[in-house]
Amino acid sequence: GLAQYSGDPRIEWHLNAYGTKDAVLDAVRNLPYKGGNTLTGLALTYILENSFKPEAGARPGVSKIGILITDGKSQDDVIPPAKNLRDAGIELFAIGVKNADINELKEIASEPDSTHVYNVADFNFMHTIVEGLTRTVCSRVEEQEKEIKGTPSDLVTSEVTARGFRVSWSHAPGKVEKYRVVYYPTRGGQPEEVVVDGSESTAVLKNLMSLTEYQIAVFAIYSNAASEGLRGTETT
Known part of the structure; x- marks a missing residue:
């Protein structure tokens, strides 16, 4: 997603607007420049309220990262809005160009400054920080995805x-690839399973034996791990 600001922030496109890298790059090339004031604090509050929302394309369990680019010192207070973003779990990077205030960039960005704050003399030098910034952002996403794991609930x-019933649950945290629903008769029998996409939170179990209690376990499957099972019973 991308927002521009001066005195009045505006969304140029949301997180779910484009599905490919080429589409995003094309949108950037055609982006009109927005000049004017530098109300960075207002802009930070604006993206917290408008950009990192499910209706704007934000997904549960997916890393939330904001990259601020500014070419001047803010004309309003940036400290409370930046803290609100960080407290909401959004990792902030700050890039200053030309007349940006380095101390202000440090107040905005997440820690450590060495990897989250960048400053260049001119827009023509932006290419000098792209590789390092890209590497840092990608590594942070990978680290956060490893940290955000858990068990489905409820x-x-x-x-x-x-001959059957529906099983529903609340999503596990993190980037779940799929859910495995394992079930078998309490009195004994071969376990069977249903696999659904990680975006789903329900499955229907069919062709069961009547008047039979079943044990149920729901597992969240991540790219390199599986959760503990969320367990329960039901009788047909």
């Missing part, structure tokens, strides 16, 4: 019939 069964 197991609920519904739509119970003699």
Whole structure:
């Protein structure tokens, strides 16, 4: 997603506007420059309220990163808005160009300054920081995805019939690739499973035996790990 600001921030496009790198680059090339004031604090509050929302394309369990680019000292207070963003779990990088205030950039950015604050003399020198910034952002996303793992919760069964029922749960944190729903008769039998996409939080179990209690376990599957099972029972 991208927002521009001067005295009045505006969204140019949301996180879910483009599906490919080429589409994003094309949008950047055609972006009109917005001149005017430098109300950075107002802009930070604006993106917190408008950009990092589910309706704007933000997804649960996915790293949230904001990169501020400014060419001047802010005309309003940046400290509370920046803290609000960081407290909301948004990692901030600050890039200053020309007349930006380095101390202000440090007040905005997440720690450490050595990897989150950049300053260049002119827009023509932006290319000198792209490689390092890209490497840092990508590594932070990978680190956060490793940190954000957990177990699904709130197991609920519904739509119970003699031959099946629906299982629902609340999402596990982090980037879940899929969920495995394992089930088998309490009195003994071969375990079976249903696999659904990580964006789903429900599955229907079919062709079960009537008048039978079933053990259920829901596992969140990550790229390199699986969660503990969320367990329950239901009787057909």
